[in-house]
Amino acid sequence: MARQPRYLLNRNGRYFARLVIPKHLRAYLENKTELREALGPDRKVALSLLHSAVSRMQYTIAKAHEEAAKAKGRSVEPGRYPLKVDQIALKNYHERLALDSELRQSDPRYASIGIDDRLVEMLRQGIAGKLSDELLETLVGDRIERYHRLGHTNAEKGTPERRKLAMALCESELEALARAAERDEGDFSGKPATPLLANPTPNIEELPPVPLKDVFERYIAELKANGKGTEAEKRWAPVIDDLIVFAKTSDARKITKKVLVAWKDAKIKKLSPRTVKDVYLTAVNAVFNWAIANDLLEENPASTIKLKVAAKVLNRPKGFTRDEATKILKFALAYRPKASDNPQTQEKPQTSAAKKWAPLLCAFTGARISEITQLRKEDIQTQGKISFIRITPDAGKVKTRKYRDVPLHKQIIKLGFLDFVKNSPPGPLFYPPMEGKRTADPAQTVSGRISNWLKTAGVVPEGVSPNHGWRHAFKTTGREMEIDSGILDAICGHSSGRVADEYGDFTIIAKEKAINKLPPFDV
Structure with missing residues (x-):
């Protein structure tokens, strides 16, 4: 459906040209809040008359500007x-x-x-x-x-x-x-x-001006009302501030495509094209599109701006090979924190547990690292003879915003994970509970520590994400074992995009059969 042109108003099947009168000029225009000119009931005719009607009203407002300036002796x-x-x-x-x-x-x-x-x-x-x-x-x-x-x-x-x-x-x-x-x-x-x-x-x-910062804050508030937006706010707020400084205006109406192209060109001199495209232009597009959807603006000056980004050079698989995964898991399972008599330098037992168990859980579940590090004791459950982890928004962030149950592989149980859970206090398994509001997501903090620890230890090969590499490796092994792609997606929390997968359920039993097809690691 075509978007309603700027300044065109439809009221009960009749069209009008409409301009808002700035507050400081209303006294010079009979205290009206807007100017309107009837264009008739036919849309095509109304569109043909729109520009000339707008120009006439702009002339009226320009005269009011002159009167206001004269009245103030300027x-x-x-x-x-x-x-x-x-x-x-x-x-x-x-x-x-x-x-x-x-x-x-x-x-x-x-x-x-x-x-x-x-x-x-x-x-x-x-x-x-x-x-x-x-x-x-x-x-x-x-x-x-x-x-x-x-x-x-x-x-x-x-x-x-x-x-x-x-x-x-x-x-x-x-x-x-x-x-x-x-x-x-x-x-x-x-x-x-x-x-x-x-x-x-x-x-x-x-x-009237449309403050870009206000638009951004309203957009983020709407996201947060739906349980999202925290990451977008953190990542995009500096982008919006940067654009306002560059454009030398906070009025979104005055930020043109020409300004945005110049801003883009300035950014790629300092940042990678992918960052400019995926962070800077994506942020601006999202905010301007939201403003259009909420009748704050009539057009998005960034909508047609393109930035070509070369595909990433891949010299190896995105995920860990079998030998690489085995090496990391051996290192993690053998981890023992350094002894210290100083309570200030002692590593928290939950952090030590995360370093030991999180890589193994990722290897056999294909879960995102933060979905593992936010697990609580109550999220480890048993149904009949099947032990599983429940990845749920109740524990923290889940990208799909839907819970999913993932059975535990036999090797995880054999290595003593359920005993660890049994002996853990209620609450989070991999970070200490803390009263009051946290300034940072504790699960993200722990996952970052695991990543840095593995990198520093030199066990992560160049070109592979220390945390996300497990998801790629899980999918690769699943395909080698000829596991149904729909079940792999259900276990990983991926959307297949296939309508057929929306019918029926991937039960815990079906998932367990798939998980147990995965070969154990030689650790």
Whole structure:
């Protein structure tokens, strides 16, 4: 479904052009909160009339800006209320016609004055780009200076911007003269035919600012209300702050695609393209898309920005080979913490247990490391003769937000894991309980310690994640043992994407049969 165009309002089947009036200007516009112009019930007709209606309302708001500045005894700062070239041309067109109407009403002789053919020819040459900058200044320089004083342009003499504006004003002046000639014959129905004036670019100056930081915080609050968002907040908050500093504005409306492309280009000079794409551009896209969905913005300037990222170079499998896994598990199972008489330097028994058992549990379950390190004593359960771990959101973060039961492999039981659980106090198995709110996720902290410990020990091969390598290795071994892919996904907590897998259940019995097909490690 096409998105509703900016400024177009549909009320009970009828269309309107609508602009919000800034609060500080409402006193100059009869205390209205918005401007509306009816466009009729036909959507196609409404769309064709939208741009010209918006331009007329923008002109009204621009006049209110002038009145507000005069009322406070201030001159209008150049560039304070910038308009695009076609918007200035349309503004000039309306002002010329307004003056024409005023002169016709005040002096009956005015309508008898003919159009200067030499002026018409000069304007045509100006539109065609045949005139020098000096002649263009003679024709429309006074008009440009007017819009400079009003703050609509900063185009200086001799610049390409000034020449472009002058040529557009020549077109505006010629169209105004054409309407004046029609009016001399009693026809007041004429409208501009040139695309420059018929389809001007809408401006955003009349809309209230949308603070990007506020949008981000509202987006994160919504995620948190659904039990998500903590990681996104931590990772993306610095990104949003960085963008605001770079763009030199906190108003999301004023952050254009051009600004974002420049920001992207600046980031890839310091960061890897993958980081810029997966963190920086992903964050901005998510926030702007949320703003559109919640009617705070009308478009996402980042939606079409592309950043090519080369595929990662792989010189080996992503997971551990059988020999590598065996080496790590031998090292982990043999671990004993260093003795210390100082309670401050003594390793917590839960940390020692995590170093010993977490790698083995990952090897036989394909679970994410933090899903293992957040296990509690009550999450180790037995159903009939099957012992299993319950990975549940009640214990901590689970990516799918769904619990799953994973049977324990015979080798885990044989090595004494259930005895360890039996002798552990209630609560978390791999980190000490702590009263009060934690500033960091304890399961993530422990998993990080395991990763650093294995890396420091030199038992993890280059190019393999110390923790995530187990998930790859588990899937590889499962395929070698010809275990059904649907059961492997159910054990690992992966979504297969197959509709057929949504029917029926992968029972604890089916999972146990699959788990026990995995060969034991020679530890």
